[in-house]
Amino acid sequence: MVLHQKHIRLENVNVYCEYSITKKPPLLLIHGVAATTYTFHALMPLLEDHFSIVALDLPGFGKSEKPSSFKYSYENYARIIAGCIKYFQLKNVNIVGHSMGGQVALYTAKMIPEKIHSLILLASSGYLKRTNRAFIYCTYLPFFNYYVKKQVYKKEVREVLKNVFYNHSLITDDHIREFERPLQEKGFYTALKRLVRYREGDLTSDELHNIQIPTLLLWGKEDRVVPVHVGERLAKDLPNGKLIILEKTGHLLTEERPKEIFHHIFEYVYNVPFGRKE
Template sequence: MIRLLNMDIYCEYILHNKPPIIFIHGFVSSVYTFRRIIPLLSKHFSIIAIDLPGFGRSVKSISFIYTYENYGKLIAACIEHFQLEKAFLVGHSMGGQIALNTTKIVPERIDKLVLLSSSGYLDKAKRWQRYCSYLPFCEIAVNYVLNKKSVPDNLKNVFYDHSLISEDLIEEFGRPLKEKNFNKSMMRLLRYREGDLTSEQLKSIDKSILLIWGREDNVVPFHIGMKLKEDLPNSELIAYDKTGHLITEERAEAVSEQIFTFFRDS
Protein backbone atom coordinates (compact mmCIF):
# COMPACT_ATOMS: atom_id res chain seq x y z
CA MET A 1 0.00 0.00 0.00
CA ILE A 2 1.02 3.61 -0.56
CA ARG A 3 -0.61 6.74 0.80
CA LEU A 4 -2.08 9.14 -1.77
CA LEU A 5 -4.46 12.03 -1.01
CA ASN A 6 -4.86 10.66 2.54
CA MET A 7 -6.06 7.27 1.27
CA ASP A 8 -4.54 3.79 1.33
CA ILE A 9 -3.93 2.85 -2.28
CA TYR A 10 -2.87 -0.61 -3.41
CA CYS A 11 0.14 -0.32 -5.70
CA GLU A 12 2.32 -2.74 -7.60
CA TYR A 13 5.58 -1.36 -8.91
CA ILE A 14 8.86 -2.36 -10.48
CA LEU A 15 11.31 0.51 -10.41
CA HIS A 16 14.65 0.50 -12.16
CA ASN A 17 16.65 2.90 -14.28
CA LYS A 18 14.13 2.92 -17.13
CA PRO A 19 11.28 5.23 -18.24
CA PRO A 20 8.15 4.78 -16.07
CA ILE A 21 4.69 3.68 -17.19
CA ILE A 22 1.67 4.24 -14.95
CA PHE A 23 -1.20 1.81 -15.63
CA ILE A 24 -4.79 2.93 -14.94
CA HIS A 25 -7.54 0.31 -14.94
CA GLY A 26 -11.23 0.71 -15.78
CA PHE A 27 -14.62 0.42 -14.09
CA VAL A 28 -15.11 -2.52 -11.68
CA SER A 29 -11.57 -3.66 -12.38
CA SER A 30 -8.07 -3.50 -10.89
CA VAL A 31 -4.37 -3.83 -11.68
CA TYR A 32 -5.27 -7.42 -12.61
CA THR A 33 -6.36 -5.98 -15.97
CA PHE A 34 -2.68 -5.61 -16.88
CA ARG A 35 -1.39 -8.93 -15.49
CA ARG A 36 -0.38 -10.27 -18.90
CA ILE A 37 1.26 -7.17 -20.37
CA ILE A 38 3.22 -5.91 -17.34
CA PRO A 39 5.72 -8.83 -17.39
CA LEU A 40 6.37 -8.18 -21.08
CA LEU A 41 6.90 -4.44 -20.63
CA SER A 42 8.82 -4.54 -17.34
CA LYS A 43 11.94 -5.57 -19.24
CA HIS A 44 12.03 -2.15 -20.89
CA PHE A 45 10.18 0.20 -18.51
CA SER A 46 9.66 0.92 -14.84
CA ILE A 47 6.13 -0.12 -13.90
CA ILE A 48 3.58 1.48 -11.57
CA ALA A 49 0.03 0.12 -11.38
CA ILE A 50 -2.52 1.18 -8.77
CA ASP A 51 -6.02 0.13 -7.81
CA LEU A 52 -8.14 3.27 -7.93
CA PRO A 53 -10.12 4.23 -4.80
CA GLY A 54 -13.33 2.19 -4.79
CA PHE A 55 -11.81 -0.73 -6.70
CA GLY A 56 -9.53 -3.71 -6.27
CA ARG A 57 -7.57 -3.76 -3.02
CA SER A 58 -7.64 0.00 -2.47
CA VAL A 59 -9.82 1.76 0.10
CA LYS A 60 -13.55 1.85 -0.62
CA SER A 61 -13.81 5.43 0.55
CA ILE A 62 -17.16 6.89 1.57
CA SER A 63 -15.73 10.42 1.64
CA PHE A 64 -13.71 10.63 -1.60
CA ILE A 65 -15.41 12.63 -4.36
CA TYR A 66 -15.38 10.14 -7.23
CA THR A 67 -14.79 12.32 -10.28
CA TYR A 68 -12.43 11.82 -13.18
CA GLU A 69 -10.75 15.08 -12.22
CA ASN A 70 -10.06 13.79 -8.70
CA TYR A 71 -8.86 10.47 -10.06
CA GLY A 72 -6.55 12.53 -12.30
CA LYS A 73 -5.28 14.37 -9.23
CA LEU A 74 -4.63 10.99 -7.63
CA ILE A 75 -2.46 9.93 -10.58
CA ALA A 76 -0.67 13.28 -10.36
CA ALA A 77 -0.06 12.56 -6.66
CA CYS A 78 1.29 9.15 -7.63
CA ILE A 79 3.78 10.83 -9.96
CA GLU A 80 4.88 13.03 -7.07
CA HIS A 81 5.04 10.10 -4.66
CA PHE A 82 7.53 8.28 -6.86
CA GLN A 83 9.33 11.53 -7.70
CA LEU A 84 8.97 11.05 -11.44
CA GLU A 85 10.01 13.85 -13.74
CA LYS A 86 7.75 12.48 -16.49
CA ALA A 87 5.68 9.36 -17.04
CA PHE A 88 3.93 7.45 -19.77
CA LEU A 89 0.27 6.62 -19.11
CA VAL A 90 -1.64 3.51 -20.17
CA GLY A 91 -5.37 3.62 -19.45
CA HIS A 92 -7.99 0.96 -20.12
CA SER A 93 -11.68 1.81 -20.55
CA MET A 94 -12.59 4.35 -17.81
CA GLY A 95 -8.87 4.52 -17.12
CA GLY A 96 -8.47 6.17 -20.51
CA GLN A 97 -10.62 9.10 -19.41
CA ILE A 98 -8.64 9.32 -16.18
CA ALA A 99 -5.38 9.37 -18.15
CA LEU A 100 -6.71 12.22 -20.29
CA ASN A 101 -7.82 14.15 -17.21
CA THR A 102 -4.40 13.64 -15.64
CA THR A 103 -2.82 15.06 -18.78
CA LYS A 104 -4.96 18.18 -18.53
CA ILE A 105 -3.99 18.63 -14.86
CA VAL A 106 -0.22 18.07 -15.13
CA PRO A 107 0.65 18.18 -18.86
CA GLU A 108 4.30 18.90 -18.10
CA ARG A 109 4.61 15.56 -16.27
CA ILE A 110 3.08 13.38 -18.98
CA ASP A 111 5.01 12.14 -22.00
CA LYS A 112 2.82 9.93 -24.20
CA LEU A 113 -0.45 8.07 -23.65
CA VAL A 114 -1.84 4.72 -24.77
CA LEU A 115 -5.61 4.43 -24.48
CA LEU A 116 -6.94 0.88 -24.60
CA SER A 117 -10.65 0.67 -25.48
CA SER A 118 -11.06 4.02 -23.74
CA SER A 119 -14.47 5.26 -22.67
CA GLY A 120 -15.56 8.39 -24.47
CA TYR A 121 -18.39 10.88 -24.90
CA LEU A 122 -20.50 9.63 -21.99
CA ASP A 123 -22.65 12.28 -20.31
CA LYS A 124 -22.50 13.02 -16.61
CA ALA A 125 -24.95 11.27 -14.29
CA LYS A 126 -28.50 12.50 -14.80
CA ARG A 127 -30.07 14.71 -12.16
CA TRP A 128 -32.54 12.03 -11.06
CA GLN A 129 -29.67 9.52 -10.68
CA ARG A 130 -27.71 11.95 -8.52
CA TYR A 131 -30.80 12.65 -6.43
CA CYS A 132 -31.57 8.94 -6.00
CA SER A 133 -28.01 8.30 -4.79
CA TYR A 134 -28.92 10.07 -1.54
CA LEU A 135 -31.95 7.86 -0.86
CA PRO A 136 -31.78 4.85 1.49
CA PHE A 137 -32.80 2.29 -1.13
CA CYS A 138 -30.10 3.35 -3.62
CA GLU A 139 -27.45 1.02 -2.22
CA ILE A 140 -29.85 -1.92 -2.65
CA ALA A 141 -30.53 -0.83 -6.24
CA VAL A 142 -26.79 -0.51 -6.98
CA ASN A 143 -26.23 -3.98 -5.53
CA TYR A 144 -29.01 -5.37 -7.72
CA VAL A 145 -27.61 -3.81 -10.90
CA LEU A 146 -24.04 -4.94 -10.17
CA ASN A 147 -25.16 -8.49 -9.44
CA LYS A 148 -27.91 -8.73 -12.04
CA LYS A 149 -25.60 -10.79 -14.23
CA SER A 150 -23.18 -13.38 -12.95
CA VAL A 151 -19.45 -12.70 -13.14
CA PRO A 152 -19.03 -15.27 -15.97
CA ASP A 153 -21.80 -13.55 -17.94
CA ASN A 154 -20.17 -10.16 -17.43
CA LEU A 155 -16.84 -11.58 -18.58
CA LYS A 156 -18.50 -12.97 -21.70
CA ASN A 157 -19.49 -9.41 -22.52
CA VAL A 158 -15.86 -8.19 -22.43
CA PHE A 159 -14.30 -11.16 -24.25
CA TYR A 160 -14.70 -12.09 -27.89
CA ASP A 161 -13.10 -15.49 -27.31
CA HIS A 162 -15.02 -17.00 -24.38
CA SER A 163 -12.62 -19.93 -24.14
CA LEU A 164 -10.15 -17.53 -22.46
CA ILE A 165 -12.42 -17.07 -19.44
CA SER A 166 -10.75 -18.97 -16.61
CA GLU A 167 -11.65 -19.70 -13.00
CA ASP A 168 -8.91 -17.29 -11.92
CA LEU A 169 -10.52 -14.50 -13.95
CA ILE A 170 -13.94 -15.25 -12.52
CA GLU A 171 -12.60 -15.24 -8.97
CA GLU A 172 -10.55 -12.04 -9.38
CA PHE A 173 -13.30 -10.02 -11.06
CA GLY A 174 -15.90 -11.28 -8.59
CA ARG A 175 -13.96 -10.63 -5.39
CA PRO A 176 -14.40 -6.81 -5.17
CA LEU A 177 -18.18 -7.15 -5.48
CA LYS A 178 -18.26 -8.79 -2.05
CA GLU A 179 -16.14 -6.22 -0.22
CA LYS A 180 -17.48 -3.90 2.46
CA ASN A 181 -18.47 -0.43 1.21
CA PHE A 182 -18.03 -1.39 -2.47
CA ASN A 183 -21.67 -0.55 -3.18
CA LYS A 184 -21.36 2.74 -1.29
CA SER A 185 -18.31 3.76 -3.31
CA MET A 186 -20.07 2.86 -6.57
CA MET A 187 -23.07 4.92 -5.45
CA ARG A 188 -20.75 7.89 -4.92
CA LEU A 189 -19.17 7.33 -8.32
CA LEU A 190 -22.63 7.54 -9.87
CA ARG A 191 -23.38 10.70 -7.88
CA TYR A 192 -20.26 12.65 -8.79
CA ARG A 193 -19.27 11.41 -12.24
CA GLU A 194 -18.92 14.56 -14.32
CA GLY A 195 -18.98 13.00 -17.76
CA ASP A 196 -16.26 12.34 -20.32
CA LEU A 197 -14.17 15.07 -21.90
CA THR A 198 -15.92 16.88 -24.73
CA SER A 199 -14.67 17.08 -28.31
CA GLU A 200 -13.53 20.64 -27.65
CA GLN A 201 -11.54 19.57 -24.57
CA LEU A 202 -10.01 16.62 -26.40
CA LYS A 203 -8.84 18.85 -29.24
CA SER A 204 -6.77 20.87 -26.77
CA ILE A 205 -4.67 17.82 -25.78
CA ASP A 206 -1.53 17.85 -27.91
CA LYS A 207 0.24 14.77 -26.52
CA SER A 208 1.11 11.85 -28.77
CA ILE A 209 -1.59 9.25 -28.16
CA LEU A 210 -1.98 5.69 -29.38
CA LEU A 211 -5.51 4.28 -29.40
CA ILE A 212 -5.84 0.49 -29.41
CA TRP A 213 -9.21 -1.20 -29.91
CA GLY A 214 -10.96 -4.50 -30.46
CA ARG A 215 -13.37 -4.34 -33.38
CA GLU A 216 -15.86 -6.55 -31.52
CA ASP A 217 -15.85 -4.43 -28.35
CA ASN A 218 -19.37 -4.60 -26.87
CA VAL A 219 -18.63 -2.17 -24.03
CA VAL A 220 -16.97 0.75 -25.82
CA PRO A 221 -17.71 0.23 -29.53
CA PHE A 222 -15.03 0.75 -32.14
CA HIS A 223 -16.76 3.87 -33.48
CA ILE A 224 -15.83 5.60 -30.18
CA GLY A 225 -12.19 4.93 -30.99
CA MET A 226 -12.64 6.41 -34.47
CA LYS A 227 -14.25 9.54 -33.03
CA LEU A 228 -11.45 9.91 -30.45
CA LYS A 229 -8.98 9.60 -33.33
CA GLU A 230 -10.72 12.56 -35.01
CA ASP A 231 -10.78 14.73 -31.87
CA LEU A 232 -7.30 14.03 -30.45
CA PRO A 233 -5.02 16.01 -32.76
CA ASN A 234 -1.88 13.91 -32.38
CA SER A 235 -3.28 10.39 -32.23
CA GLU A 236 -3.25 7.16 -34.17
CA LEU A 237 -5.63 4.21 -34.01
CA ILE A 238 -4.90 0.49 -34.21
CA ALA A 239 -7.68 -2.12 -34.19
CA TYR A 240 -7.70 -5.90 -33.89
CA ASP A 241 -10.28 -8.20 -35.45
CA LYS A 242 -12.04 -10.84 -33.35
CA THR A 243 -11.18 -8.95 -30.17
CA GLY A 244 -13.43 -7.62 -27.42
CA HIS A 245 -13.16 -5.03 -24.67
CA LEU A 246 -10.59 -6.78 -22.47
CA ILE A 247 -7.90 -6.36 -25.08
CA THR A 248 -5.07 -6.82 -22.55
CA GLU A 249 -6.16 -10.45 -22.15
CA GLU A 250 -7.03 -11.31 -25.74
CA ARG A 251 -4.11 -9.56 -27.45
CA ALA A 252 -1.52 -9.29 -24.69
CA GLU A 253 1.60 -9.86 -26.80
CA ALA A 254 0.47 -7.66 -29.70
CA VAL A 255 -0.64 -4.86 -27.38
CA SER A 256 2.62 -5.02 -25.44
CA GLU A 257 4.61 -4.78 -28.65
CA GLN A 258 2.60 -1.77 -29.80
CA ILE A 259 3.09 -0.02 -26.44
CA PHE A 260 6.81 -0.81 -26.45
CA THR A 261 7.30 0.53 -29.97
CA PHE A 262 5.22 3.65 -29.35
CA PHE A 263 6.95 4.61 -26.11
CA ARG A 264 10.43 3.57 -27.28
CA ASP A 265 10.32 6.15 -30.04
CA SER A 266 9.93 9.08 -27.62
Protein backbone atom coordinates in the same frame (compact mmCIF):
# COMPACT_ATOMS: atom_id res chain seq x y z
CA MET B 1 12.03 -8.46 -11.83
CA VAL B 2 9.64 -8.66 -8.90
CA LEU B 3 6.87 -6.10 -8.48
CA HIS B 4 6.72 -4.59 -5.01
CA GLN B 5 3.40 -4.01 -3.26
CA LYS B 6 2.47 -1.27 -0.83
CA HIS B 7 -0.19 1.23 0.19
CA ILE B 8 0.64 4.91 -0.18
CA ARG B 9 -1.27 7.90 1.13
CA LEU B 10 -2.65 10.10 -1.65
CA GLU B 11 -5.34 12.78 -1.24
CA ASN B 12 -6.02 11.38 2.26
CA VAL B 13 -6.75 7.92 0.82
CA ASN B 14 -4.72 4.73 1.23
CA VAL B 15 -4.00 3.61 -2.33
CA TYR B 16 -2.68 0.15 -3.19
CA CYS B 17 0.20 0.05 -5.69
CA GLU B 18 2.27 -2.58 -7.44
CA TYR B 19 5.53 -1.18 -8.76
CA SER B 20 9.07 -1.68 -9.96
CA ILE B 21 11.10 1.49 -10.42
CA THR B 22 14.19 1.33 -12.63
CA LYS B 23 15.96 3.75 -14.97
CA LYS B 24 13.75 2.58 -17.84
CA PRO B 25 10.81 4.63 -19.20
CA PRO B 26 7.94 4.70 -16.71
CA LEU B 27 4.50 3.26 -17.39
CA LEU B 28 1.61 4.06 -15.06
CA LEU B 29 -1.30 1.63 -15.46
CA ILE B 30 -4.91 2.64 -14.68
CA HIS B 31 -7.77 0.10 -14.67
CA GLY B 32 -11.44 0.69 -15.46
CA VAL B 33 -14.63 0.74 -13.40
CA ALA B 34 -15.20 -2.18 -11.00
CA ALA B 35 -11.75 -3.55 -11.90
CA THR B 36 -8.29 -3.68 -10.29
CA THR B 37 -4.61 -4.01 -11.18
CA TYR B 38 -5.54 -7.57 -12.21
CA THR B 39 -6.60 -6.00 -15.52
CA PHE B 40 -2.89 -5.89 -16.39
CA HIS B 41 -1.73 -9.18 -14.86
CA ALA B 42 -1.00 -10.79 -18.26
CA LEU B 43 0.63 -7.64 -19.61
CA MET B 44 2.97 -6.70 -16.75
CA PRO B 45 5.35 -9.69 -17.08
CA LEU B 46 5.89 -8.66 -20.71
CA LEU B 47 6.48 -5.02 -19.81
CA GLU B 48 8.72 -5.41 -16.78
CA ASP B 49 12.04 -5.96 -18.61
CA HIS B 50 11.58 -2.79 -20.64
CA PHE B 51 9.81 -0.29 -18.39
CA SER B 52 9.48 1.01 -14.88
CA ILE B 53 5.96 0.05 -13.83
CA VAL B 54 3.45 1.52 -11.42
CA ALA B 55 -0.06 0.02 -11.30
CA LEU B 56 -2.63 1.09 -8.74
CA ASP B 57 -6.12 0.28 -7.56
CA LEU B 58 -8.15 3.47 -7.82
CA PRO B 59 -9.88 4.54 -4.58
CA GLY B 60 -13.09 2.54 -4.21
CA PHE B 61 -11.72 -0.55 -5.95
CA GLY B 62 -9.57 -3.56 -5.18
CA LYS B 63 -7.18 -3.25 -2.26
CA SER B 64 -7.38 0.54 -2.06
CA GLU B 65 -9.38 2.32 0.60
CA LYS B 66 -13.07 2.95 -0.10
CA PRO B 67 -13.86 5.99 2.02
CA SER B 68 -17.41 7.30 2.05
CA SER B 69 -15.98 10.83 2.31
CA PHE B 70 -14.01 10.72 -0.96
CA LYS B 71 -15.56 12.51 -3.93
CA TYR B 72 -15.32 9.91 -6.69
CA SER B 73 -14.83 12.15 -9.70
CA TYR B 74 -12.49 12.03 -12.68
CA GLU B 75 -10.81 15.19 -11.45
CA ASN B 76 -10.09 13.65 -8.06
CA TYR B 77 -8.88 10.43 -9.68
CA ALA B 78 -6.56 12.59 -11.81
CA ARG B 79 -5.26 14.16 -8.59
CA ILE B 80 -4.58 10.65 -7.27
CA ILE B 81 -2.58 9.87 -10.43
CA ALA B 82 -0.70 13.17 -10.19
CA GLY B 83 0.09 12.40 -6.53
CA CYS B 84 1.28 8.93 -7.48
CA ILE B 85 3.62 10.39 -10.12
CA LYS B 86 5.01 12.80 -7.53
CA TYR B 87 5.36 10.08 -4.88
CA PHE B 88 7.44 7.84 -7.14
CA GLN B 89 9.31 10.85 -8.59
CA LEU B 90 8.46 9.84 -12.15
CA LYS B 91 9.35 11.98 -15.16
CA ASN B 92 8.12 11.77 -18.74
CA VAL B 93 5.43 9.30 -17.72
CA ASN B 94 3.59 7.09 -20.19
CA ILE B 95 0.07 6.50 -18.89
CA VAL B 96 -1.80 3.37 -19.92
CA GLY B 97 -5.53 3.53 -19.21
CA HIS B 98 -8.16 0.87 -19.87
CA SER B 99 -11.84 1.76 -20.30
CA MET B 100 -12.73 4.31 -17.59
CA GLY B 101 -9.01 4.42 -16.81
CA GLY B 102 -8.52 5.96 -20.24
CA GLN B 103 -10.78 8.84 -19.30
CA VAL B 104 -8.88 9.25 -16.02
CA ALA B 105 -5.68 9.34 -18.08
CA LEU B 106 -7.13 12.10 -20.29
CA TYR B 107 -8.17 14.14 -17.25
CA THR B 108 -4.65 13.70 -15.88
CA ALA B 109 -3.17 14.86 -19.19
CA LYS B 110 -5.34 17.96 -18.99
CA MET B 111 -4.22 18.57 -15.38
CA ILE B 112 -0.45 17.97 -15.60
CA PRO B 113 0.56 17.84 -19.29
CA GLU B 114 4.16 18.74 -18.48
CA LYS B 115 4.62 15.45 -16.59
CA ILE B 116 3.37 13.14 -19.35
CA HIS B 117 5.31 11.79 -22.31
CA SER B 118 2.49 9.82 -23.94
CA LEU B 119 -0.93 8.29 -23.42
CA ILE B 120 -1.86 4.73 -24.38
CA LEU B 121 -5.64 4.36 -24.24
CA LEU B 122 -7.03 0.83 -24.33
CA ALA B 123 -10.71 0.87 -25.32
CA SER B 124 -11.11 4.14 -23.43
CA SER B 125 -14.51 5.43 -22.45
CA GLY B 126 -15.41 8.58 -24.34
CA TYR B 127 -18.16 11.14 -24.83
CA LEU B 128 -20.33 9.86 -21.98
CA LYS B 129 -22.47 12.54 -20.40
CA ARG B 130 -22.80 13.06 -16.68
CA THR B 131 -25.47 10.94 -14.98
CA ASN B 132 -28.86 12.65 -15.28
CA ARG B 133 -29.96 14.76 -12.35
CA ALA B 134 -32.93 12.59 -11.34
CA PHE B 135 -30.73 9.50 -11.04
CA ILE B 136 -28.14 11.49 -9.06
CA TYR B 137 -30.89 12.44 -6.60
CA CYS B 138 -31.71 8.75 -6.25
CA THR B 139 -28.20 8.06 -4.94
CA TYR B 140 -29.14 9.93 -1.77
CA LEU B 141 -32.01 7.53 -1.00
CA PRO B 142 -31.37 5.21 1.99
CA PHE B 143 -31.63 1.93 0.06
CA PHE B 144 -29.81 2.94 -3.11
CA ASN B 145 -26.85 0.67 -2.21
CA TYR B 146 -29.17 -2.34 -2.40
CA TYR B 147 -30.37 -1.22 -5.83
CA VAL B 148 -26.77 -0.93 -7.08
CA LYS B 149 -25.92 -4.37 -5.69
CA LYS B 150 -28.97 -5.89 -7.34
CA GLN B 151 -28.02 -4.35 -10.70
CA VAL B 152 -24.45 -5.63 -10.41
CA TYR B 153 -25.62 -9.15 -9.63
CA LYS B 154 -28.21 -9.27 -12.42
CA LYS B 155 -25.77 -11.43 -14.38
CA GLU B 156 -23.21 -13.94 -13.20
CA VAL B 157 -19.59 -12.87 -13.57
CA ARG B 158 -19.06 -15.43 -16.33
CA GLU B 159 -21.86 -13.84 -18.36
CA VAL B 160 -20.39 -10.38 -17.80
CA LEU B 161 -16.99 -11.62 -18.96
CA LYS B 162 -18.58 -12.99 -22.12
CA ASN B 163 -19.52 -9.41 -22.91
CA VAL B 164 -15.91 -8.16 -22.63
CA PHE B 165 -14.19 -11.15 -24.30
CA TYR B 166 -14.54 -11.85 -28.01
CA ASN B 167 -13.10 -15.36 -27.60
CA HIS B 168 -15.10 -16.94 -24.77
CA SER B 169 -12.77 -19.95 -24.65
CA LEU B 170 -10.14 -17.69 -23.04
CA ILE B 171 -12.29 -17.16 -19.93
CA THR B 172 -10.87 -19.11 -17.00
CA ASP B 173 -11.92 -19.82 -13.43
CA ASP B 174 -9.14 -17.44 -12.39
CA HIS B 175 -10.78 -14.64 -14.37
CA ILE B 176 -14.13 -15.33 -12.74
CA ARG B 177 -12.60 -15.38 -9.26
CA GLU B 178 -10.54 -12.20 -9.73
CA PHE B 179 -13.28 -10.16 -11.39
CA GLU B 180 -15.79 -11.27 -8.76
CA ARG B 181 -13.48 -10.37 -5.87
CA PRO B 182 -14.00 -6.56 -6.04
CA LEU B 183 -17.78 -7.05 -5.92
CA GLN B 184 -17.42 -8.66 -2.50
CA GLU B 185 -15.24 -5.92 -0.99
CA LYS B 186 -16.69 -3.96 1.90
CA GLY B 187 -17.44 -0.42 0.79
CA PHE B 188 -17.47 -1.23 -2.95
CA TYR B 189 -21.15 -0.40 -3.42
CA THR B 190 -20.89 2.86 -1.51
CA ALA B 191 -17.94 3.82 -3.72
CA LEU B 192 -19.84 2.86 -6.86
CA LYS B 193 -22.83 4.91 -5.72
CA ARG B 194 -20.63 7.94 -5.13
CA LEU B 195 -18.98 7.45 -8.52
CA VAL B 196 -22.44 7.59 -10.12
CA ARG B 197 -23.12 10.74 -8.09
CA TYR B 198 -19.91 12.68 -8.72
CA ARG B 199 -18.55 11.45 -12.05
CA GLU B 200 -18.34 14.33 -14.49
CA GLY B 201 -19.03 13.84 -18.14
CA ASP B 202 -16.17 12.65 -20.32
CA LEU B 203 -13.97 15.32 -21.89
CA THR B 204 -15.65 17.13 -24.74
CA SER B 205 -14.29 17.41 -28.28
CA ASP B 206 -13.16 20.97 -27.56
CA GLU B 207 -11.26 19.84 -24.45
CA LEU B 208 -9.69 16.93 -26.33
CA HIS B 209 -8.50 19.32 -29.07
CA ASN B 210 -6.31 21.00 -26.45
CA ILE B 211 -4.47 17.82 -25.42
CA GLN B 212 -1.28 17.86 -27.48
CA ILE B 213 0.30 14.79 -25.87
CA PRO B 214 1.03 11.92 -28.31
CA THR B 215 -1.74 9.36 -27.83
CA LEU B 216 -1.97 5.77 -29.00
CA LEU B 217 -5.47 4.29 -29.05
CA LEU B 218 -5.76 0.49 -29.13
CA TRP B 219 -9.20 -0.99 -29.77
CA GLY B 220 -10.84 -4.35 -30.25
CA LYS B 221 -12.89 -4.40 -33.43
CA GLU B 222 -15.56 -6.48 -31.68
CA ASP B 223 -15.71 -4.34 -28.52
CA ARG B 224 -19.32 -4.39 -27.33
CA VAL B 225 -18.75 -2.17 -24.29
CA VAL B 226 -17.05 0.80 -25.93
CA PRO B 227 -17.58 0.40 -29.69
CA VAL B 228 -14.73 1.11 -32.07
CA HIS B 229 -16.46 4.23 -33.43
CA VAL B 230 -15.65 5.88 -30.09
CA GLY B 231 -11.97 5.23 -30.72
CA GLU B 232 -12.28 6.60 -34.25
CA ARG B 233 -13.83 9.79 -32.91
CA LEU B 234 -11.20 10.14 -30.18
CA ALA B 235 -8.43 9.71 -32.75
CA LYS B 236 -9.91 12.60 -34.76
CA ASP B 237 -10.39 14.88 -31.74
CA LEU B 238 -6.93 14.31 -30.24
CA PRO B 239 -4.41 16.35 -32.28
CA ASN B 240 -1.73 13.66 -31.94
CA GLY B 241 -3.95 10.59 -31.74
CA LYS B 242 -3.23 7.34 -33.56
CA LEU B 243 -5.74 4.48 -33.63
CA ILE B 244 -4.89 0.79 -34.09
CA ILE B 245 -7.78 -1.68 -34.34
CA LEU B 246 -7.24 -5.32 -33.39
CA GLU B 247 -9.31 -7.92 -35.21
CA LYS B 248 -11.31 -10.57 -33.34
CA THR B 249 -10.82 -8.74 -30.03
CA GLY B 250 -13.30 -7.51 -27.44
CA HIS B 251 -13.17 -4.92 -24.68
CA LEU B 252 -10.61 -6.65 -22.45
CA LEU B 253 -7.65 -6.32 -24.81
CA THR B 254 -5.09 -6.98 -22.08
CA GLU B 255 -6.41 -10.52 -21.65
CA GLU B 256 -7.12 -11.40 -25.27
CA ARG B 257 -4.08 -9.78 -26.91
CA PRO B 258 -1.38 -9.18 -24.25
CA LYS B 259 1.58 -9.78 -26.58
CA GLU B 260 0.20 -7.53 -29.31
CA ILE B 261 -0.61 -4.82 -26.76
CA PHE B 262 2.92 -5.08 -25.35
CA HIS B 263 4.48 -4.79 -28.82
CA HIS B 264 2.40 -1.73 -29.66
CA ILE B 265 3.26 -0.04 -26.35
CA PHE B 266 6.95 -0.83 -26.76
CA GLU B 267 7.12 0.48 -30.32
CA TYR B 268 5.15 3.62 -29.46
CA VAL B 269 7.24 4.56 -26.42
CA TYR B 270 10.66 3.61 -27.83
CA ASN B 271 9.79 4.63 -31.41
CA VAL B 272 11.52 1.56 -32.85
CA PRO B 273 10.15 -1.81 -34.01
CA PHE B 274 10.08 -4.45 -31.30
CA GLY B 275 13.36 -6.36 -31.30
CA ARG B 276 15.36 -3.32 -32.44
CA LYS B 277 15.51 -1.36 -29.18
CA GLU B 278 18.19 1.31 -29.40
